[in-house]
Amino acid sequence: MSCKPVVSVIIPAYNAQATLGETLDSVLAQTFALIEVIVVDDGSVDQTAHLVEKYCAADDRVRLISTANGGVAKARNIAIEACRGEFIAPLDADDVWHRRKLELQYRTFANSGPDTGVVYNWFQTIDDAGRITGQAPMPRVEGNVLHRHLQWNFISNGSTPLIRRSALADLRYDPSLHLAGNQGCEDYLLQLQLALRTRFALTPAFLTGYRRLPGSMSTNAGTMIRSHIQVFESLLPIVPESALQIIQDRLAGFQIEYARNRARRADLWAAAAAGFAGLRRSPASAMAQVVQEMRRAVRQKPAITSTGRAAFQDILDPFQATGREISGPRLLRMTELEKLDVG
Secondary structure, eight states: OOSOOSEEEEEEESSOTTTHHHHHHHHHTOSOOOEEEEEEEESOSSSHHHHHHHHHHHOTTEEEEEEOOOOHHHHHHHHHHHOOSSEEEEOOTTOEEOTTHHHHHHHHHHHHOTTEEEEEEEEEEEOTTSBBOSOOBOOOOOBSOHHHHHHOOSSOSSSSOEEEHHHHTTOOOOTHHHHTTOTTOHHHHHHHHHHTTSEEEEEEEEEEEEEOOTTSGGGOHHHHHHHHHHHHHHHTTTSOGGGHHHHHHHHHHHHHHHHHHHHHTTOHHHHHHHHHHHHHHOHHHHHHHHHHHHHHHHSOOOOOOOTTOOBGGGOSOTTSOOSBOOOHHHHHHHHHHHHHHHO
């Protein structure tokens, strides 16, 4: 590589041969070319490493680091230590980017000032063929975002943020989630830790193709619920007092959600324990979640289909408002919490 990279793209990969090629193609097609791509093969037993070696031979911006399996957080941290760029762009091995993602995010950084440490964008969910499968939200949350991000994970995935290296500083992804069997929210935790120390800005365009497949980490409901619980419990000692009730309310909601998850699997003791834990945390929030779970149980969820939908990589205008605006109770709650973020 002749020039020092401005952006370091970090990709943890475990048995990712089926999707990693498409992911790497979307990175190497970026209109912002001053990049390096660090792929950490996390102990794969398929042809992941062999695939990456082919990309390394064809493009000297790509590097491969192989390590024993240790989970996504450890793999990302290994990549961060090897980074040379001023900005870090995490990317999962099954997601893809619009070709202008880094260009537009870098422009947002240039227009936002040095106190902005994270730039995010909107995403579209995609299927195994890369076709758009639903209508994604279009949040407009900027500045100091801690309270609003605690209330709602408006970024929603780990392949979207572009992070200023100086804002990240000594922060790293937390491997304790994986060690506890609660993997899944490593990205959300790091984003919340960043929200404690830096400002966020939005590039209002659909630039991330977020792949959700049956059996993937993001679709394993029980593990994801436990992951959220561990994340919020870990934040209790470090957040300002103004954020404590938000966390207690979220914990209560996730405990009730986990109770329903366990009950559906006939694990009644675990369901009862989770239910009582939620009630102790925040009775009002727990009961509100109970009502929501009851409604969810009787409401038939519409099937998600990609039939007739466009491929994400065929999007010509990522700024076209094809998602849904935030409205109703969520908008009111986010507006209330914005006052805490600004204050």
